[in-house]
Amino acid sequence: LFISATMEALSILSGILLLLLSGAQSHEPVLSEKLIRDISNYSEIALKIIDYSLTGPGANQSYNRLATFVDRYGPRLSGSSNLEDSIDHMLYLLQQDGLDNVHGEEVNVTHWVRGKEIAQLLEPRSAELSILGLGSSVGTPEEGITADAVVMRSFDELEERKDEVKDRIVVFNPTYVSYPVTVAYRVNGASRASKYGAVATLIRTVGPFSIYSPHTGMQVYNSSVPAIPTACITIEDANMLDRLERAGERLTIHLYMEAQTLPMVISRNTVAEIKGSVYPDQVVVVSGHLDSWDVGQGAMDDGGGAFISWQALSIVKGLGLTPKRTLRLVMWTDEEAGGIGSQQYYQRHREDADKYSILFESDEGVFLPYGILFSGSAEAKAILQQIGQLLVSINASEVYDNGGGTDVDWWREEKVPTASLANHNEHYFWYHHSNGDTMDVLDPEEMNLCSAVWAVYAYVLADLDDVLPRG
Numbered sequence: 001l002f003i004s005a006t007m008e009a010l011s012i013l014s015g016i017l018l019l020l021l022s023g024a025q026s027h028e029p030v031l032s033e034k035l036i037r038d039i040s041n042y043s044e045i046a047l048k049i050i051d052y053s054l055t056g057p058g059a060n061q062s063y064n065r066l067a068t069f070v071d072r073y074g075p076r077l078s079g080s081s082n083l084e085d086s087i088d089h090m091l092y093l094l095q096q097d098g099l100d101n102v103h104g105e106e107v108n109v110t111h112w113v114r115g116k117e118i119a120q121l122l123e124p125r126s127a128e129l130s131i132l133g134l135g136s137s138v139g140t141p142e143e144g145i146t147a148d149a150v151v152m153r154s155f156d157e158l159e160e161r162k163d164e165v166k167d168r169i170v171v172f173n174p175t176y177v178s179y180p181v182t183v184a185y186r187v188n189g190a191s192r193a194s195k196y197g198a199v200a201t202l203i204r205t206v207g208p209f210s211i212y213s214p215h216t217g218m219q220v221y222n223s224s225v226p227a228i229p230t231a232c233i234t235i236e237d238a239n240m241l242d243r244l245e246r247a248g249e250r251l252t253i254h255l256y257m258e259a260q261t262l263p264m265v266i267s268r269n270t271v272a273e274i275k276g277s278v279y280p281d282q283v284v285v286v287s288g289h290l291d292s293w294d295v296g297q298g299a300m301d302d303g304g305g306a307f308i309s310w311q312a313l314s315i316v317k318g319l320g321l322t323p324k325r326t327l328r329l330v331m332w333t334d335e336e337a338g339g340i341g342s343q344q345y346y347q348r349h350r351e352d353a354d355k356y357s358i359l360f361e362s363d364e365g366v367f368l369p370y371g372i373l374f375s376g377s378a379e380a381k382a383i384l385q386q387i388g389q390l391l392v393s394i395n396a397s398e399v400y401d402n403g404g405g406t407d408v409d410w411w412r413e414e415k416v417p418t419a420s421l422a423n424h425n426e427h428y429f430w431y432h433h434s435n436g437d438t439m440d441v442l443d444p445e446e447m448n449l450c451s452a453v454w455a456v457y458a459y460v461l462a463d464l465d466d467v468l469p470r471g
């Protein structure tokens with residue numbers, strides 16, 4: 001999951017706009033009797049999908065497939081041979097599963113490498129600080145950087161104390177509010193401090209909880225100021241440095257990072273389909289991203305989303321169902337640098353936007369599901385709410401607003417509906433982008449339920465008479 005503060009601000013703005021627009025509407029959309037009947041007629045198929053996924057041949061399949069995959073390949077950073085080897089294997093697995101049109105679509109992706117990295121507190125006492133360099137960070141000179149540090153609790157404090165920043169390492173220790181809000185320090189902290197002459201930045205991990213785990217993620221340089229090395233530190237160390245500074249101690253830190261950005265390389269979005277029987281050119285997309293950060297196993301972010309999306313096709317195929325329009329799985333590449341692979345997919349396919357009924361993306365956890373989040377017209381939402389009724393038996397019938405994800409949000413420009421999985425992901429940011437993102441975070445039965453939700457929506461939407469209305 002990548003999100004920048006700007007993107008968040010935009011989505012809040014568009015949310016307000018939507019609110020204003022919906023307030024202006026005088027009536028709720030009413031579905032035709034025929035459409036309600038058509039959707040109700042899928043209740044038997046929906047139950048079959050649920051049984052298949054919970055207790056039938058699909059039970060625990062997505063979890064077991066993912067475990068085998070991430071245990072073998074580990075984390076899959078964009079630009080790495082690890083990622084490309086895992087994509088090769090993924091294409092093989094999808095072919096073995098009997099899916100149609102299995103192929104990789106080539107795209108240009110970022111190639112950042114971490115290298116060795118060390119942070120050492122020298123004063124007031126010697127201690128190693130656990131760090132993870134942030135994606136796109138530059139490295140230090142070979143001899144490293146040794147400098148006194150100042151601790152800033154907010155950008156406001158940085159502005160107030162800007163005269164103290166020159167030639168210093170700036171430690172940001174903002175209180176965690178929420179990921180979309182607090183991530184601004186990770187994304188923009190380096191350049192904000194560089195503007196006043198800082199030589200490096202250490203950012204408190206963006207998350208609500210820690211057992212001494214640094215969490216990496218993307219950061220973005222402002223090209224008008226020098227690019228300085230930047231890494232995240234643990235919440236515990238950020239708080240300790242904060243206390244030491246308040247106690248009047250002089251803080252001296254030595255930082256060494258080999259990080260560098262290499263030229264872009266070719267990767268692939270991984271595609272597989274169940275070809276539609278009546279409208280093969282029209283598609284419903286289910287998706288997650290296959291790339292990950294270079295720590296942990298990339299199991300939760302976003303192996304889980306990618307593998308429940310595969311599972312949705314597996315279930316439909318396993319039940320011998322063929323929808324009228326094509327059900328397409330896309331496992332995106334280089335999501336973590338800001339949706340690099342999906343943006344090129346969009347640019348290449350946007351001329352066919354009228355053939356895309358909806359794009360689903362799961363990139364916010366595959367924990368216990370309770371519905372979906374949706375972005376699109378009120379009429380389309382009413383259709384999804386009707387389909388949600390097919391999931392009452394597993395308590396996953398709710399449809400909320402503001403669906404989508406980094407990889408599918410591009411399509412909103414063409415008014416194509418998007419959706420994501422509403423799930424109990426309250427602990428998502430405990431593990432996100434850290435060495436803690438392993439299979440142990442996930443649960444096979446929860447993934448069975450997520451797969452069933454995904455399969456019911458995807459199949460019914462691919463099989464209805466019409467693509468979803470735009471808007």
Ligand SMILES: [Zn+2]
Nearest residue numbers: 001301302363
């Ligand atoms: Zn993700």
